[in-house]
Every structure is written in structure tokens, then in C-alpha cells.
Amino acid sequence: MSNTLTGALIIGQSGGPTAVINASAQGVIQTALKADCITCVLGAAHGIKGVLEDKLYDMGQESPAELDLLQFTPSSALGSCRYKLADPDQDDTDYKRILETFQKHDVRYFLYNGGNDSMDTCNKISKYMQKVGYECRIIGVPKTIDNDLNGTDHCPGFASAAKYIATTCAEVWHDAHVYDTGMVTILEIMGRHAGWLAGSAALASLAGCGPDLIYLPETDFDLTDFLDDVGRVYRNTGNCLVAVSEGIHHANGQFVSEAKTSATDGFGHAQLGGLASQLADAVKMETGAKVRGIELSLLQRCGSHVASRTDIDEAYLAGKAAVEAAISGVTDKMVAFQCDRENGYRCETVLQPLDIVANIEKKVPREWINASGNGVEQPFIDYVLPLIQGEANGPKENALPRFARLKKVLAK
Numbered sequence: 001m002s003n004t005l006t007g008a009l010i011i012g013q014s015g016g017p018t019a020v021i022n023a024s025a026q027g028v029i030q031t032a033l034k035a036d037c038i039t040c041v042l043g044a045a046h047g048i049k050g051v052l053e054d055k056l057y058d059m060g061q062e063s064p065a066e067l068d069l070l071q072f073t074p075s076s077a078l079g080s081c082r083y084k085l086a087d088p089d090q091d092d093t094d095y096k097r098i099l100e101t102f103q104k105h106d107v108r109y110f111l112y113n114g115g116n117d118s119m120d121t122c123n124k125i126s127k128y129m130q131k132v133g134y135e136c137r138i139i140g141v142p143k144t145i146d147n148d149l150n151g152t153d154h155c156p157g158f159a160s161a162a163k164y165i166a167t168t169c170a171e172v173w174h175d176a177h178v179y180d181t182g183m184v185t186i187l188e189i190m191g192r193h194a195g196w197l198a199g200s201a202a203l204a205s206l207a208g209c210g211p212d213l214i215y216l217p218e219t220d221f222d223l224t225d226f227l228d229d230v231g232r233v234y235r236n237t238g239n240c241l242v243a244v245s246e247g248i249h250h251a252n253g254q255f256v257s258e259a260k261t262s263a264t265d266g267f268g269h270a271q272l273g274g275l276a277s278q279l280a281d282a283v284k285m286e287t288g289a290k291v292r293g294i295e296l297s298l299l300q301r302c303g304s305h306v307a308s309r310t311d312i313d314e315a316y317l318a319g320k321a322a323v324e325a326a327i328s329g330v331t332d333k334m335v336a337f338q339c340d341r342e343n344g345y346r347c348e349t350v351l352q353p354l355d356i357v358a359n360i361e362k363k364v365p366r367e368w369i370n371a372s373g374n375g376v377e378q379p380f381i382d383y384v385l386p387l388i389q390g391e392a393n394g395p396k397e398n399a400l401p402r403f404a405r406l407k408k409v410l411a412k
Contacts, residue, residue: 003329005137006037007108010051011059011319012044013143014114014121015082017075018157019164019304020315021143022404024113025077026070027319028141029059032109035327042105042411046079048112048121052094054101061409069404071312072394074304077406080114085121088128095128102129102136105411109137109326113319115144115155116359119334123354126332137326140334140354141318145301147196150360151352152336156315157301159387162200163311164303165189165243166210166388168296169201173209173241181290182238184230184283188276188295191245193217194363197300199376200384201243212240217247218364219373221256226279227286229374234289246275305401309390314347321349345386 011028013021025043032041043057044050057078059067070077088095101107112122119140126138142149147158169187176185189198195216204210212233215221233240248256257275276293284291318335325333333351340346368380395402 004037005108005135005329006039007106008040008042009038009109009111009323010042010044010056010107011078011111012047012050012113013076013078013080014047014112014118015080015143016115016145016301017080018143018145018301019074019160019307020071020156020311021075021113022070022073022077023312023315024141024143024156024319026067027316028111028113028323029067031320031323033060035323037327038109039106040411042107043078043408045408047081047114047118048083048085048098049081050079051101052097054104056101056105056411057406057408058411062406066404066406069395069402071316072304072392072401073403074302077404082117083121084117085124088124088131092128095125098125099129099132099134102134107136109323111139111141111319111322111326113141113143115142115146115149116357116361118143119149119354120358122334123358126354130332137329137331139322139326139330140357141322142334142336145197146191146194148194148361148363149357150362151334151357153339153347154337154387156311156318158196159311159384160303160307161190161197161300162203162384163308163388164300164306165197165200165296166203167306168300169211169241169243170204170207170209172294173204176239176241176292182234184234184240184242184280184287184289184291186242186244186276186279186283186291186293187211188246188293189243190296190300191217192247193361195245195247196364198243198245199364199368199380202376202381203384203388206381206385210241211243212237213242213374214376215242215244215248215374216364216369216376217245217249218366218369220251221248222251223256223282227282229372230283231287234287242279244275244279248275304392304394307392308388309392310387312392317349325351341382341386
């Protein structure tokens, strides 16, 4: 494959948004716009759906000032989707349509910004294009607040969500200690199979106001043990703050959440929710205490007002590195982070094969969880703490955050 490949580039965003996913898009767009071999930079409307529907935005028509604001703008500026491509050997209809769009716009670079399922999409498209002999360099740009992507030290988006969770946990702790009557507070935090987010609540302990108990999906959940833990803390202190991952499960693998069968997303994953109120009812019945169940829900993934500067910078770096890798001749890879925490904190990008990333979840090491399964150990804190450093300090307008306002001009 020749290193010089001239043509258009498509950037798409997929899966659940984060506070910094647009910083990665900014890294891709601004780097690509400066590249001589890239003739046009196109943003896919709602991820791969935009490619299938030929709904692509001409990013060269956007104001540079608005593109600069992407780093401070939460959610997915180009629009997202949860769309599962079929196995091309079983049904290649979507792939033929994607190829038609690529050929129409002379797309030679395709970058997809997302998590596990998005890397699966990226991998399938990459393999199909190789099979049919269409030269297109395909790179995955990592994103997920769940921090469960295989092959990378951590994922852009996780640190800002972790910082939001720790900050909120500390704030709730203070509110829960206002009265002398005591209270049990249960915070439900995102995380289907990996407990990185719920574990991050422990960072609030560095400020002296962290959760008393933390439960992650890496260990089996037992309601009797849970009620014993909460009752013990409540009796000893008069208050109890609990951080629990939405994905905690019984020993038989069933989710504890009563909402486990309510719905699924496009990839067949259970849509979880209602766990905090369910556990709150059980605690109230057992202890008679005043109990509040709080579901952080979407707030933890869109809280850009407390975003980590480190996270923003690394998200931008991932997008920039993806373009540079593709231009240099690389394809079929995902940008990943390799970090050193021994003497300070250093992070650099590396490239991982899409095959080892797609549909593989990275979980919290068991040794980072305490023996009782109701808290995390110091190595977890040491891992996360460097990632949440620095403030976003985005611009304000009328005392409110000023987010990017894209024109979204459709390409012809």
C-alpha cells in the first residue's frame, strides 16, 4: 500500500456520548483539514447511519472558532447511533451501501469514534473493504465513559465521568450529613459489566467525604450481605453512603436491577435502571431508616462543566493521532493509550489491531477490589487520580457554558 492516498475523510460518532467525545472529533477534523492528501472532511450524521443514508456534513464549511469550541461541548456534535451491522457473510446489504457512499465521495479515510460496539462496526467495515479491494484506511478512535475497551490503558470520556461522579458523591455526602436524624443514601452509577465508574466514587474519600460502601459488577452481589453491610455502617455512624454500579448481578449472572428486561439497545444490551430505588426500598424495610435512592443517569456522561483537562487533551490527541496514522499508511487499527505512572504521569498513543478491541470488555482487576467486595483498594485510586486532573475552563456566555454551534452543511 502506498503511503500517499488522496481522497475524502469521514468521521463518525457512535454509542453513548461523553463530555469529551467532541474533543476527539475536533482532533480529527482540524488535523484532517490541514492535510494536503485529504480532499474533503465529512462528518457522518448519526454515525454509520449517516454513511448508509449519504447524510454527510461538510466540515470545511464550519467556522474555525466553532470547531475550537468542540472541546468544551458535551454529547455527540455530529449525532450518534446504536446500529449493529450484520455479519457481511450473512447479509452484505449495508456494506454495499457503505461502499457506494465511499465511492460517490471518493472516501479513502474512515474514522469511527466510539466504544466496544463501535469498534466492532469499524472492524467489520475494514475487513469488508479489504475483501472487495477498495482502498480505504480505517481507524477506530476510542470513546466510552465505561472505560472497558480492551488494549488501552484507559478511554477518553472515562476521566471526566469519574471526576463528575467523585465530585457529586462528595457533594451528596455533605447534604446527607445535614440532619442529626441520619440517612442512608444510595447512588446508582453507570456500568453494565465493568465497575470503573462506580469505583471512581472512592476518589471523594480523598476529600474526606467518600462512600462507605462500593459495589462493582466484577463481584457477585448478595442482598443479605449488602443489608448487613449497610446496617452495620448505619448503626455505627448514623449515616451510610453507598455507590453501586447499575450492572451488579447475582451469583447466577442475573442483573439485580428490576429494569433488566425493560428494553435493550441496538446491540442487545439490557437497558438498566431503577436499581437505586429498588435497593433503597430493601434497606428501608430492613432498617427503618430514612433512605434516598439517587440515579445519576445521563448526568454523569454529559457533565462537561467538571470535565478533566487531561481527558480533553487526551481525547483531542486520540483524534489527531488517528488521522496521522491513517495518512502514514496505517489501517485496521484503533488508537490506544500507553501510560506511565511511576514518576508523575505520562501518556502516549499506540495502535492496536481492531480484532483485539471489538466486543472485548476490560474489567476492574479483582485485586483492586477489597476482599469483601464492598470497596476498592489503593491501586484503583492510583490508577484513576492522574486522569481527572485539570479544569476545562471553557468560555461562558450569559454566565452559562458556550457550546459549539455547528452549521451542519450537507455535502453534495
